[in-house]
Structure formats: C-alpha cells, structure tokens
Amino acid sequence: MKRILWGGAGLGLFCLLLLAWKLAADAKLLNPLWFPGPDRSFAKLWEWIATGALWQPLGATVWRMFAGWLAACAVGIALGAAIASSSLARKLLQPSAEFLRPLPASAVLPPAILVLGLSDAMIVFVVAFGCVWPILLGAIQGFRSLEPRLVEVSRLMNFSPWKKAWAFQLPSALPDIFAGMRVSIAIALIVTVASEMLSSQPGIGYLMLVAARAFRSADIFAGIIVLGALGFATNYGIQRLEDHLLRWRAG
Amino acid sequence: MLEVKNLDVAFGGSEVLRDLSFTVAEHEFVCLVGPSGCGKTTLLRVLAGLTAPTSGQVRFHGQTIAIVFQDYGRALLPWRTVSGNVALALEARGIPGAEHAGRVLPLLQKLNLGDHADKFPLQLSGGMQQRLQIARCLAQEPQVLLMDEPFGSLDAITRQELQDEVARLARDERRTVVFVTHDLEEAIYLGDRVIALAANPGRIAEIVDIELARPRSQLATREDPRFLQYRHRLFKHLAH
Amino acid sequence: MAAIFPALVLLLWETLSRAGVLSEDGFSRPSHWAPALVKALGDGTLLTQTLETFGAAFQAVLIASILGIALGAVLGLFRPLERAAQLTVDALRPIPSVALIPLSLLVFGFSREMSAAVAAFACFWPILIVTTASVRGVDPRLLEVGRMLGFSSGKIILKLALPAALPGILVGVRVAAGIAIVVTVTTEIVTNPRGLGHGMTMAAQGLQPDLVWATLIWIGIVGWLVNWGLLRIK
Numbered sequence: 257m258k259r260i261l262w263g264g265a266g267l268g269l270f271c272l273l274l275l276a277w278k279l280a281a282d283a284k285l286l287n288p289l290w291f292p293g294p295d296r297s298f299a300k301l302w303e304w305i306a307t308g309a310l311w312q313p314l315g316a317t318v319w320r321m322f323a324g325w326l327a328a329c330a331v332g333i334a335l336g337a338a339i340a341s342s343s344l345a346r347k348l349l350q351p352s353a354e355f356l357r358p359l360p361a362s363a364v365l366p367p368a369i370l371v372l373g374l375s376d377a378m379i380v381f382v383v384a385f386g387c388v389w390p391i392l393l394g395a396i397q398g399f400r401s402l403e404p405r406l407v408e409v410s411r412l413m414n415f416s417p418w419k420k421a422w423a424f425q426l427p428s429a430l431p432d433i434f435a436g437m438r439v440s441i442a443i444a445l446i447v448t449v450a451s452e453m454l455s456s457q458p459g460i461g462y463l464m465l466v467a468a469r470a471f472r473s474a475d476i477f478a479g480i481i482v483l484g485a486l487g488f489a490t491n492y493g494i495q496r497l498e499d500h501l502l503r504w505r506a507g
Numbered sequence: 508m509l510e511v512k513n514l515d516v517a518f519g520g521s522e523v524l525r526d527l528s529f530t531v532a533e534h535e536f537v538c539l540v541g542p543s544g545c546g547k548t549t550l551l552r553v554l555a556g557l558t559a560p561t562s563g564q565v566r567f568h569g570q571t572i573a574i575v576f577q578d579y580g581r582a583l584l585p586w587r588t589v590s591g592n593v594a595l596a597l598e599a600r601g602i603p604g605a606e607h608a609g610r611v612l613p614l615l616q617k618l619n620l621g622d623h624a625d626k627f628p629l630q631l632s633g634g635m636q637q638r639l640q641i642a643r644c645l646a647q648e649p650q651v652l653l654m655d656e657p658f659g660s661l662d663a664i665t666r667q668e669l670q671d672e673v674a675r676l677a678r679d680e681r682r683t684v685v686f687v688t689h690d691l692e693e694a695i696y697l698g699d700r701v702i703a704l705a706a707n708p709g710r711i712a713e714i715v716d717i718e719l720a721r722p723r724s725q726l727a728t729r730e731d732p733r734f735l736q737y738r739h740r741l742f743k744h745l746a747h
Numbered sequence: 748m749a750a751i752f753p754a755l756v757l758l759l760w761e762t763l764s765r766a767g768v769l770s771e772d773g774f775s776r777p778s779h780w781a782p783a784l785v786k787a788l789g790d791g792t793l794l795t796q797t798l799e800t801f802g803a804a805f806q807a808v809l810i811a812s813i814l815g816i817a818l819g820a821v822l823g824l825f826r827p828l829e830r831a832a833q834l835t836v837d838a839l840r841p842i843p844s845v846a847l848i849p850l851s852l853l854v855f856g857f858s859r860e861m862s863a864a865v866a867a868f869a870c871f872w873p874i875l876i877v878t879t880a881s882v883r884g885v886d887p888r889l890l891e892v893g894r895m896l897g898f899s900s901g902k903i904i905l906k907l908a909l910p911a912a913l914p915g916i917l918v919g920v921r922v923a924a925g926i927a928i929v930v931t932v933t934t935e936i937v938t939n940p941r942g943l944g945h946g947m948t949m950a951a952q953g954l955q956p957d958l959v960w961a962t963l964i965w966i967g968i969v970g971w972l973v974n975w976g977l978l979r980i981k
Contacts, residue, residue, distance in 0.1 A: 265827075266834030273835060290854050351749030355967070358925065358974040362933040363966045366951040366959050371774060405581035408557055412574060413599035413647070423595070427586040442843070446933070449845045453937045461845070465937075468849035476849045480842060487841030504586045504627040 290473055297477035304478060314482065317448055317459040320376060321490075324383025325444040332388045333433060336395020337421060346396065353392055361386020361443055362450045369455060379451040386447045387440035394436025398429025431505075434498045441490050449483065460486075508533045508683050509554065509651055514563035516549055522708040523549050527563070529702060529711065531651070531685060536677055538698035539687045542745050546709030547687045551655050554685065569650025577656045579637045583628040589615065589639055590624045596646035610646070617676065618642045634665035638672070645676065652677075654686045658693070667725050670697060674723060691745055695737045696723060703744040712744045775956040780964060783957035793965055800935065803859045804927035807866030811927075812920055815871050819878025820904050823912070824890075829879060836875070844869035844930050848937055857938060866930040870923035874916070881915025882908050928973055932966060 274294045280286050281293030292300075304310035339345045364382050372378035402425050410420045452461030460479055467475035509531040516524040523546040531537050539547050552558040554565060555574045573596075576582040584592050593611045602610070615621050618638045628636055637657055644652060654673070658666040674697055677684050688694050694701045698717050705712040715737060719728055728734055757777045763769045764776035787793040822829040847865050855861040885908050893903040909916070936947065947966075950958035 262830045263834070265831040269831045270835045270838065287854075290850070347748050348752045352752050355971055358929075358970040359967045360929040360932045360970065362936050363947070363963055365936055366947045367956075367963055370951055370956055370959060403581050405576060405578060406584065409582055411557070412555060412572070413596065415599060419598075423598070424584070427584070430586075446843045446845050449843055450848075450933050450937055453845065453848065464846070464849040465852075468852045471853065473850075473853065476853065480846050480850065483846040484838065484842035487843055488838070491841055502586075504629065506629040 288473075289471060292474040292477060296474045297481060300474040301478040301481055304482075310482070313458055313460050313463050314486075316376075316457070317452065317461065318486070320379045320383060320451075320459070321444045321448040324380045324448070325387050325441055327380070327384040328387035328391055328440060328444075329437060331384070332391030332436065333395045336392050336433075337399050337425065337429075339392075340396045340399035340425075341417075341421075346400075350393075350396060353389055353396075357389040357393065361447045362454075365451060365454055374455045374457065376457065379448065379455065379457060382451055383444050383447045386443045390439040390443070391433065391436035394432040394434075395429060398432030399425050401432070402428045431502060434494075434502065438491075438494050438498070441494055442487070445483070445487055445490065508535075508568050509685070510564070510566040510568075511554070512564040512566070514550075514553065514565065515561045516546070516553060516558070517561045524553075524560075524709040527709070527711060529714065531683060533683055534681050536674075536684045536686065536697060536699045538694035538701045539685065539704060540689065540691055540694040540701055540741070540745070541704030541709070541712075542706050543689055545704045545706035547689075547704055548655055550704075550709065551653050551685065551687050554651075555653055567651070571647050571649040572651050572653060573644035573647040573649035574653040574655065575637075575640050575644050575657045577659050579633070579640045579657075579660075580628070582640055583636060583643075585628050588625050588627055589620055589631070592628065592639055593643050593646050596643050599647065614642050614646055618672065632665075634661055634669065637661065637669065641673065641676075645680070645682075649682075651683045651685060654684065656688055657686075659688075666693075671725065673697070674721075678721065689745075691738060691741055692729065695719075695734060695741070696725075696728060701737070701741060703741050705744060713741065715741060775960050779957040780961045783955075784961035784965060787958060787961060787965075793962070797965075797969060799859060800862075800928070800931050803862040803935075804866060804924070804931045806859070806863035807870050807927045807931065808920065808924050810863070810867040811870035811874050811923055814867075815874030815919070815923075816878050816909070816916060819875045819916075820882050820908060820912075822875075823879040823882025823885075824900075824904065824908060826883070829883075836872075840872045842868075845933060845937070848934055851934075852938060861938065862931045862934040865934045866927045869930045870927050873922045873926065874919045877919030877922070878912065878916050881912035881919075884915065885911040925974060928970060 277291075278293040278295060281288065281291055281296075301310075339349055361382065364385055368378050368382045368385075372381060399421075406424055406428070410424050415423070448459070449461035451457070452459035453465045456462055456465075460482055464476055464479035467473075467479065511527055511529050514524055514527040515522070527550065539550065541547050549558060551574065553560050554567075555572050557574075584595065587595065590608075590611050593614060594607045597607050597610060612621065612624065615624055618641060620635060620638055620642060623631060623635065628639065631639065641657070657673075658669050661669065670693060673684075673686075676682070686694070686697055695717055701715050701717060703712045703715070704710065717737060719731060719733060760769065760774070761777045764774055769776075784793075822832055844865050847868055848861075851861045851864045855864060889907055889911060890903060893907045898906065947959055947962040950956075950962060
C-alpha cells in the first residue's frame with residue numbers, strides 16, 4: 257500500500273516538473289529555439305512512431321549495441337575463464353586489461369574508422385572493444401574465487417576440468433560477471449550513439465545530430481526521450497535477468 | 508575396508524599426527540574422538556585423499572569415499588536446488604539425467620527433505636543444509652563415509668535428531684562410517700568402536716569396542732551403566 | 748612482467764606492418780607512433796589539447812558537484828522528498844550523456860562549455876546518489892543537536908550534515924572525475940574544435956594515421972594516470 261502511495265507521489269512530482277517545463281517554455285523563459293515544451297517533444301515522438309520513421313533508426317541502434325555487447329560477453333567470459341585458470345596468463349594479461357579499462361571506448365573510434373572505414377562492422381567492433389574489459393575483468397575475478405570447499409568437493413567427485421568449469425566455476429562467477437555486464441551495457445549504448453554521430457551512420461544518434469544542424473529542437477528532445485527509454489529498458493532487462501539467474505542468493 | 512599403517516603427517520616442521528595405525532572394517536561405525544588440535548580433521552582429510560601424508564600408508568579397498576564437512580554452507584552449491592545438489596553426486600557417477608528424479612526423491616525423503624526438493628540451500632535451516640550434504644554424500648554410494656564434526660555448528664536438539672538419523676541410515680544402508688567429533692558422548696552413542704586420540708602430536712591413546720545394543724535411544728542408551736563406564740574410561744583422553 | 752604482453756603485441760604489429768600485411772594508411776606502425784607522439788608533445792599541440800579536455804572536465808565536475816551536493820543534501824535530509832523524487836531520477840538517469848550532445852551543440856555551439864555541459868549531466872547522477880546516501884547516513888543525533896541549538900535548516904546542512912557526510916561525498920566526486928574525463932573525450936571526438944578528441948579526429952581526417960595512434964596512446968596514458976591518481980587521493 258505504502259509503495260503505491262509513494263509511486264503516486266513520485267509520478268506526481270514528475271508531472272509537476274513536466275508542467276513547470278511546459279510553463280517555462282510557453283512563457284518563453286527558455287529559448288524556444290532550444291527548448292520546445294514537453295508537448296511538442298512528445299508530439300514529435302508520437303509522429304515518429306505513427307509514421308514509422310522511428311523504427312529503422314532505432315532498430316539500427318539497437319542491433320549494433322547488442323551485437324557489440326553480446327560479442328563482448330562471449331569473448332569476455334570465455335577469455336576470462338581461460339585467463340583465470342593460469343596464474344601465468346593472469347600475470348601477463350591482467351595488467352594490460354586493467355590499463356585498457358579506463359580508456360574511453362569512443363577514443364578508439366578514429367583509429368577504427370581509419371582501419372575499418374565507416375560501416376556497421378566498425379561500430380560493432382568499437383562497441384565490443386569498449387564493453388569487453390569490465391566483463392573480462394569481472395570474469396577473471398569470478399572464476400578465480402570459487403569457494404575452496406567446493407574445489408575440494410569437485411576433486412572428491414573426480415570431475416573433469418570442463419565439468420568443474422561449467423558446473424562450479426561459471427555459476428559461482430555469475431555475480432561478478434553480471435556486475436561487468438551491467439557496466440558494459442551502459443557503455444554499449446553510449447558508444448553506439450557516439451559512433452553513429454561521428455560516422456554519420458543511420459541511427460538515432462545520427463538522426464539527432466542532423467536535427468541539431470537544422471535547429472529542429474523538438475526532434476532532439478524526442479531523440480533524448482527515445483534514448484532515455486532505451487537506456488531504461490536495457491538496464492531493467494539486465495536487472496531482471498540477473499535477478500532470475502541469481503535468485504538463489506539469500507534475500 | 509580401510510587400513511591405516513604408520514601414518515605420519517607433518518606441516519612445516521610441526522608434527523600433527525604420529526605413527527597412526529588402525530583399520531576400519533566393512534559396515535563398521537568408527538568414531539574418532541579427541542581434544543581440539545589433536546589432528547582429527549587432518550586425519551580425515553588424509554583418508555579422503557585431500558591431504559598427503561608425510562609417510563605411512565592408507566589402503567582403501569573400495570572406489571568412492573565421501574566426506575561430510577562441518578561447514579555445510581560452504582560445501583553445498585548455493586545455485587542448485589536441493590534436488591540439484593543431490594543430482595551432482597549422480598552426475599559424478601555418470602548416471603543419465605533421466606534417472607535422476609527417480610533416485611533423488613527417495614533419498615531426500617529418507618532425510619526428511621522431500622518437501623523441500625525445489626528450494627535453494629540458502630532457504631534452508633542449518634540442520635536441513637547438513638541433511639542435504641549427507642544426502643548428497645549418500646548419493647555417491649561411497650564405500651566409506653567420512654564425517655567431520657558434522658553436527659558441531661547445530662543446536663542440541665537438531666544434533667540429537669541428526670545423530671539418530673545418521674545411525675539409522677548407516678544401519679539401513681549398511682554403510683562404513685568414520686565419524687570425527689570432540690563430543691565424547693556423541694562418539695560413544697554412535698560408534699561400534701571409539702578411537703581416542705591424544706594431542707600434540709596426534710596419536711592413538713586408546714581404542715574401545717562399544718558393546719551397546721542397537722538401535723540406540725537418546726534416553727535409554729545414555730543412561731545405561733555401560734555407557735557411563737565407557738565415558739569414565741575415555742574421559743581422561745580429552746583433557747590436554 | 749606486465750609489459751611482456753604489450754611488447755609482444757607491438758612487435759607483432761611492427762612486423763606485420765613492415766611486411767605489408769597491415770595497411771600503412773590505417774594501421775600505421777609502432778615505430779612511427781613514438782616520433783609522432785614526441786613531435787606532438789614538443790610543439791605543444793598535445794598539451795594544449797590535454798588542457799582543453801581537462802578544463803572542460805573540471806568545469807563539469809564543478810557544476811555537477813554544486814548541483815549534486817546541494818540537491819543530494821536536501822534529499823538526504825528529507826526522506827519523503829527523496830522517495831517522491833525516485834521516479835524522476837530513475838527516468839532521467841538512464842539517458843546516455845551522448846544523447847545530450849546535439850542539444851548542447853544547439854545551445855553552446857562548438858565550445859568548451861558544450862563538452863562541459865554534457866559531462867556535467869553524466870557526473871551529476873553519481874554525486875547526487877552518493878551525497879543522498881551519505882547525508883542520510885549521518886547520525887540523527889548530530890542533527891538533533893543542531894535543532895536543539897536553534898540552527899536553521901540551512902545551517903544544519905552546512906555546518907553539521909555536509910561535513911559529516913564528506914567522506915562519502917568525496918568518493919562520489921572521485922567517481923565523477925573519472926566519468927568527466929571519459930565523457931569529455933567522447934564529446935570531443937564527436938564534435939568540438941579543441942581538446943584531445945577533436946585533435947584525433949582532425950588527424951584522422953588529415954590522413955595522419957601516426958598521429959591518430961599516437962594521440963590514442965596519449966589518451967590511454969592520461970586516462971590511466973588520472974585513474975591511478977584518483978585512487979591515491981584518499
């Protein structure tokens with residue numbers, strides 16, 4: 257009951273802020289060239305949906321983002337498992353991964369364009385490159401930290417290294433892997449949009465940049481709403497996936 | 508079933524176990540009792556093959572040894588259900604998945620976990636988690652079942668329940684059990700034979716055959732005069 | 748030990764480039780990066796660009812801190828307000844900072860303020876959240892003392908709540924500083940006549956692959972140093 261009340265209060269505050277925005281826009285307190293009111297923004301968004309103009313760019317953005325992110329997950333988890341199993345591999349490779357983690361993924365864009373040209377493949381590669389480090393480091397951490405008692409159980413039951421990795425280490429590593437996945441999905445969205453803006457590839461990012469040059473502020477805000485919704489949806493999706501796969505953890 | 512000959516175990520210069528020799532016969536329930544630090548856990552780990560002895564021999568005339576750890580929370584797979592954890596032992600034996608349900612459920616029922624088959628370990632009480640570990644170990648069909656102070660972290664009532672359950676299971680399934688405890692009364696209550704270990708370094712102080720009738724009962728057996736005699740006899744070994 | 752792997756990669760790259768397997772136009776080669784890096788450092792371009800980037804990032808952290816700490820303190824002290832604000836925060840926070848680039852371009856044009864505004868948006872959220880949590884975690888007795896002494900709400904916040912919450916808040920600012928650098932560089936790559944990001948884009952457009960890679964390495968080094976430095980300020 258209380259939650260519904262607070263949810264209502266939250267919605268109320270949100271609407272209040274929207275109203276304030278609208279009033280400010282109408283009263284021309286905000287430069288109308290830059291800040292359309294919420295009514296114009298949502299109207300533009302509705303127009304995009306109704307005319308179908310939204311779906312292609314949105315689809316392009318979403319597919320690139322997920323292609324890159326999923327590739328990073330596959331590589332990060334597999335590589336992380338392999339590296340975790342050898343202390344030599346860890347000493348050789350982990351420092352490089354730690355060095356590359358703070359590198360802004362978008363910084364790789366100009367070199368990537370030089371090498372791969374302006375293309376979908378280039379964007380997917382850059383997204384994957386940006387996403388792989390948190391997942392890789394999370395996987396290395398996770399695969400290394402199997403409860404020692406369970407290591408003994410695995411030994412006593414004579415399991416092969418593959419069985420041990422699949423039945424013991426992978427489930428045990430999932431919390432750390434998910435932490436990396438959550439960070440990277442946010443990176444994936446940012447890098448995808450930035451790539452589209454820089455390389456003028458059709459997508460939501462490019463759509464918004466073109467709108468900026470043409471001073472179409474309602475389009476910009478519609479785009480912001482779409483990207484915000486996309487960010488929210490992906491966060492929510494990952495959280496639900498994690499909650500399900502990790503439901504065995506104590507509440 | 509199990510022969511230990513002149514076992515020596517030393518870690519980093521300090522002697523933990525010295526010149527241990529004893530045998531465990533098939534279907535026997537042997538209890539190892541001693542003060543803390545006498546190396547009984549180390550001995551169990553050597554028997555399981557987890558720790559290597561410095562010298563001496565352990566001869567095991569069977570294929571599988573299962574060990575029930577005291578820290579049950581750490582020995583269970585938290586991400587698998589109760590059934591899933593027991594199924595792990597079946598997977599180790601190469602039993603095809605289709606047969607799992609048929610074997611897991613009866614075993615769970617034997618340990619009073621039948622209603623909890625789909626729960627996760629963290630949803631169970633301490634006593635139930637330990638039962639689960641025991642169930643998994645039994646599912647391995649071991650020739651020898653080792654138990655390392657399995658009821659040490661449980662409350663007195665649960666401990667008594669589980670003592671009787673283990674005694675019953677060992678008898679029904681004709682298991683060979685090596686049971687380690689620091690509780691002398693528990694050792695006498697459960698065992699066919701009690702091996703008392705002295706500390707510093709760990710060595711055999713005395714071996715006593717327990718001739719108390721089975722099945723044993725928490726009230727009657729513990730008041731039996733012979734029970735008290737055994738207790739008197741072995742008590743001195745527990746002092747440091 | 749840590750350097751072995753990178754050294755091997757560079758060696759392989761150099762070899763493949765000389766052998767013609769990797770095209771020079773795109774990949775360039777390690778032996779060309781060093782002179783390009785030295786030259787760019789020497790004639791001051793790299794340093795000017797770095798200062799530009801840092802300048803924008805600093806502005807961003809400043810703005811985000813002022814707004815984030817102020818709002819965070821209020822939300823932290825008044826639980827009902829925090830709970831009502833939850834929906835709004837959850838709706839706005841997922842907006843990726845790059846989504847604001849077109850808007851910022853419109854308002855600020857090509858300027859340092861443009862990058863700073865975008866980065867400020869990104870930095871605002873961690874600071875807000877951490878400040879709210881830190882202020883909420885302040886011992887309530889401390890605040891009672893303030894009320895007993897007759898302090899106004901403002902004074903309570905400034906003299907009692909914020910100082911007590913400071914350690915937590917500083918953690919948030921540290922995280923924000925890292926984010927600021929990343930978002931600023933990202934924004935510059937997409938737009939902006941100054942700063943490291945644009946420097947790299949210009950080099951790419953000017954068909955100077957050596958400079959592109961050299962700048963990337965420089966960004967990597969700077970990024971790592973900032974990260975390392977921030978972790979040391981404890």
